[in-house]
Amino acid sequence: MTVARRLESFGTSIFADITARAVAADAVNLGQGMPDADGPDWIKDAAARAMREHPNQYVPMPGVPALRQAIADRFAATGGGWAPDPETEVTVTSGCTEALAATMLGLLNPGDEVVVFEPFYDAYVADLAMAGAAPRYVPLRMGEDGAFAFNADELEAAVTPETRAILVNTPHNPTGKVFSRDELSAIAELCQRHDLIAISDEVYDCHVYEGEHTRLASLPGMDARTITLGSFGKMFSMTGWKIGWAVAPPELTKAVRSAHQFTTFCVAAPLQHAAAEALRTDEAYYADLRARFRHQRDVLAAGLRGLGFRFADPAGGYFIVADHTPVSEPRGFADDVSFCHHLIEEAGVATIPPSSFYHDSNEGRKLLRFAFCVSEGTIERALRRLRAWSNESVPDEPEA
Ligand SMILES: Cc1ncc(COP(=O)(O)O)c(C=O)c1O
Structure with a gap:
């Protein structure tokens, strides 16, 4: 054993x-x-209210409709590039952690390769292992000025005939790098040239202090091939709630849901209702x-x-x-x-x-x-x- x-x-x-x-x-x-x-206490109050006012039973597998709609609206309002259909393009998961696992398990076949920038968030490589897929690493190196950057030739060299996807994390954990529009455009071009899916972990999209956050999905040609992942816990400093999501076109959403339905099926119902209210807060x-x-x-x-x-x-x-x-x-x-x-x-x-x-x-x-x-x-x-x-x-x- x-x-x-x-x-x-x-x-x-x-x-x-x-x-x-x-x-x-x-x-x-x-x-x-x-x-x-x-x-915030007002979000906790909303959860307590939801627990009393809504049935405490299973909710729809892809998420409570009000939360899926709120996620779609916020995605569109914060530079997503399109307005996702909550029915077919938004899935609520148990934290971004589960969104990552459901994406890899639902999308990848044994032997597939995925390009991963390193240093990486530790779950990425474990998720790939669970899916039977293999990482191909591209280092982000600290320059003389202390900032981290990748080398375009190393990125190109990481793509092989087995490569199925590239995993991008911006803003980046751990380095704090916010990928520039030019860097993301180079990644987008690579994805289209090699027909790759982009998995874009954007859990820190509300934590940008210099410059601005660009959503990979918003770049030309990327809406049809990008899965954007988010985290309620990061946005509201409530990491213990474990509510996350995946926003993606219908075919890719189908893949995410194929794994999500058999891992968690659905996420804690009262917390989803409260998260829907929270996401409607003002700027x-x-x-x-x-x-x-x-x-x-x-x-x-x-x-x-x-x-x-x-x-x-x-x-x-x-x-x-x-x-x-x-x-x-x-x-x-x-x-x-x-x-x-x-x-x-x-x-x-x-x-x-x-x-x-x-x-x-x-x-x-x-x-x-x-x-x-x-x-x-x-x-x-x-x-x-x-x-x-x-x-x-x-x-x-x-x-x-
Ligand atoms: C880059 C990155 N992705 C995903 C996650 C997981 O997010 P969640 O807490 O919503 O599961 C984290 C948490 O630290 C993270 O830093």
Whole structure:
């Protein structure tokens, strides 16, 4: 009795491991991307009301009609490029996590290949393994300016006759990169030239601090071949609700639903009714969310720079990925995992070692990921601890 071969290499997720270490050391947790300021009370009230006023029974497999309509409307109003038909083009899932799994399981055949940018969100590769498909990696590399970019030749070379899809995540976890319109146009051109499906994970579409979010589906020729994935939990800082969705043309939606119907079938009914109300909130909510997260990013960025970490301010998302070597190497650390463990135990601050987001862990060993989705108070507390640790752990000057 053991784990199935297709999953045994994945072990325990890095988030569970780091959170357990953080709890044991009573560390301030800048590891897992979990907001510590809860979502709005009016949404919780809407869920309580829905629980009393609607039957607490199965709802339609693709989602409650009011929520599917709200998702379609918001997609169209935020640069989707077309107005999806909620009947045939919107599916509500148990978080974007399930949308990803349903997409891969419903769409891919064993032996298919999918282009994945790395560092990657860890579920991507496990989902591909469950579907019997294989990743083809394209690295996002940190440049001299600290920003991440891919090389167009490497992207082109990753496509083979077996390639069926490309997985894009913008804004990107963990780097905070917001793919530019030019970069997405190059990806769109590649998709059309090789007849690929685009899976576009846009869970951080409300968390853009510089420039603007472009939906891959909105680019010419992409509406017919793109599955856009979203997450209510990210939009409203209610990650525990696990409501997500897939927006895609009818044929691709059929594939997503073919797996969704046999995994979860339908998502918690009262939460779907409340999410439908939430998605109808006005733009002021999203502007406030962006302003708050941008401020948290700026506080963390200033503090980390003061300590010597090297990075470009992330244009979106929940995280700063920094080159830790200016801080770690003088103190004798060579890789992200050992330095991360040291900071948990000696500084009392938890981060995530990004080497687990690369297929070749060497690629990530100079990096650390810090979350800024937590409150300013939590970030300040972490920075105070890091400064105290830094002052105490300055290496001795070499003897003359
Ligand atoms: C890039 C990315 N995709 C998908 C998810 C999963 O979203 P959800 O919490 O809605 O399942 C996350 C969560 O951290 C994420 O960062």
